[in-house]
Amino acid sequence: MxxxxxxxxxxxxxxxxxxxxxxxxxxxxxxxxxxxxxxxxxxxxxxxxxxxxxxxxxxxxxxxxxxxxxxxxxxxxxxxxxxxxxxxxxxxxxxxxxxxxxxxxxxxxxxxxxxxxxxxxxxxxxxxxxxxxxxxxxxxxxxxxxxxxxxxxxxxxxxxxxxxxxxxxxxxxxxxxxxxxxxxxxxxxxxxxxxxxxxxxxxxxxxxxxxxxxxxxxxxxxxxxxxxxxxxxxxxxxxxxxxxxxxxxxxxRGVSYLGVGPSAHSYNCDTRQWNIANNAKYMADISNNTLPAEQEVLTETDKLNEYIMTSLRTMWGLDLQRLNSIAAGASLPLLKEAAPYIEKGWVTNFEDKLYLSPEGKLYADAIAADLFF
Structure with missing residues (x-):
């Protein structure tokens, strides 16, 4: 899909x-x-x-x-x-x-x-x-x-x-x-x-x-x-x-998507690309049969951090097994970094998944950034 x-x-x-x-x-x-x-x-x-x-x-x-x-x-x-x-x-x-x-x-x-x-x-x-x-x-x-x-x-x-x-x-x-x-x-x-x-x-x-x-x-x-x-x-x-x-x-959830139009972003699990944020240049490039896009190939670290950032925001949480499927053993250092937040009650660890508590949601971006690789 x-x-x-x-x-x-x-x-x-x-x-x-x-x-x-x-x-x-x-x-x-x-x-x-x-x-x-x-x-x-x-x-x-x-x-x-x-x-x-x-x-x-x-x-x-x-x-x-x-x-x-x-x-x-x-x-x-x-x-x-x-x-x-x-x-x-x-x-x-x-x-x-x-x-x-x-x-x-x-x-x-x-x-x-x-x-x-x-x-x-x-x-x-x-x-x-x-x-x-x-x-x-x-x-x-x-x-x-x-x-x-x-x-x-x-x-x-x-x-x-x-x-x-x-x-x-x-x-x-x-x-x-x-x-x-x-x-x-x-x-x-x-x-x-x-x-x-x-x-x-x-x-x-x-x-x-x-x-x-x-x-x-x-x-x-x-x-x-x-x-x-x-x-x-x-x-x-x-x-x-x-x-x-x-x-x-x-x-x-990390599903692939195509972004069309000026400034639109696309993602296919391995690369991310983004169109130029300029209407005139966008239309000129398209007219010349040129895609007005830049692209980056995602590293293993990029994929880990992206999964951390997006999954923690949801009620489905961060699945430690999925994290390990991106990079073997990645859950161990992440749990070490998450320990202070678990102790505060801002993050819960239940059945190998991490979830933000109601109070933790107030600090979602800061917590995710601290867990980045």
Whole structure:
């Protein structure tokens, strides 16, 4: 099995916190779609005949595509790859794009899962983030999708920023539950270099983020969703049983995937490659029949560290036997490094698997980094 990620590098406006690759000019959208179609054909051998079980339209803002453009891309994937009959096909969407006409058009495509970027149900927060939509549109977009027959929906929330009190955060969570959304992704606000948010903080226009606030709101989210039947199956992801994101779960489980479009990454268990993050150069290279990608061959150490980083983030944990299959005897030094965290109760060792405790999840990246080879 394998997945395909398609990066659509366009947005109506730039969110203050975002450092993903995109352009706010839609002038070359049609040319970009044609370039993506051509790259799919050029990359037809990357996944060595594996069946495609997931397709994910990310960005940027893929909901800026027309229904016809979505169909064109999926049909082209089907021309060069074998798509499973029950493939999960996800499209990231901004609430303001999901009007009645767009939802109706997407219903005529193979899209069967929406990932809706709600972020908050408070207008002042959305303005602070420079989001293109308003709170009422977030709720309305979910209901429109549900009314059109889209049941497999995930929505994003952001926490840990100055405007978000615990009371407001609780209201955001309860609104998600009220809407009956079966999968919720929640991310702590991070300050990435070269973003508007970083500039505002450096100039003291915005206050810095508060780690204690972020930890408190992470715990509040986890406890509330757990009481309401959600599984915390990955650090930032919660779902009702059977509603995991198949595509993202494959990332964490080390399944091969092809990334198409500018800045997209690909992985086939032995190599990793990434496309250039420049729209004009990407389209020019594709036009000249050149893949705009760099590649690295993964060493044994790379594979060990990648498995440590991804597996520890999930409820399925780090399998010591799988670690040993990557490098014989690797579990022994890893257990030695993990001992202090096991003693603190941040990591548990059960049946040859390591799991992060609720408190350990607050330090997931730091723990993983300490366990690296």
């Amino acid at each position: 394998a997945g395909i990620y398609i990066h659509i590098p366009f947005c109506k406006q730039a969110c203050h916190y975002c450092d993903f690759h995109f352009s706010t000019s839609l002038k070359y959208k049609e040319e970009m779609v044609l370039a993506i179609l051509k790259e799919i054909a050029m990359q037809k051998g990357y996944l060595t005949g594996q069946t495609i079980e997931t397709i994910y339209f990310g960005g940027g803002t893929p909901s800026l595509l027309t229904g016809d453009e979505v169909n064109q891309i999926i049909e082209t994937v089907g021309t060069y790859f074998s798509i499973s009959t029950d493939a999960e096909i996800t499209l990231e969407a901004n609430p303001d794009d999901l009007n009645n006409e767009k939802v109706k058009a997407l219903r005529q495509t193979p899209i069967n899962r929406f990932s809706i970027g709600i972020q908050s149900f408070f207008d002042e927060d959305l303005l602070w983030m420079n989001r293109a939509h308003r709170a009422a549109e977030g709720e309305a977009s979910v209901k429109r999708a549900q009314d059109a027959g889209f049941e497999n929906i995930t929505a994003d929330l952001i926490f840990g920023y100055p405007l978000l009190t615990n009371a407001k955060w609780q209201q955001n969570i309860y609104k998600m539950l009220e809407l009956g959304i079966p999968h919720i992704s929640a991310y702590s606000m991070t300050v990435e270099p070269k973003t508007a948010l970083a500039s505002f903080i450096n100039k003291k226009i915005y206050p810095p983020m508060n780690e204690a606030q972020s930890a408190s709101q992470f715990s509040l989210l986890s406890e509330t969703l757990s009481r309401n039947g959600f599984e915390h199956y990955e650090i930032s992801n919660y779902s009702k049983p059977g509603h995991y994101s198949k595509h993202n779960t494959n990332y964490w």
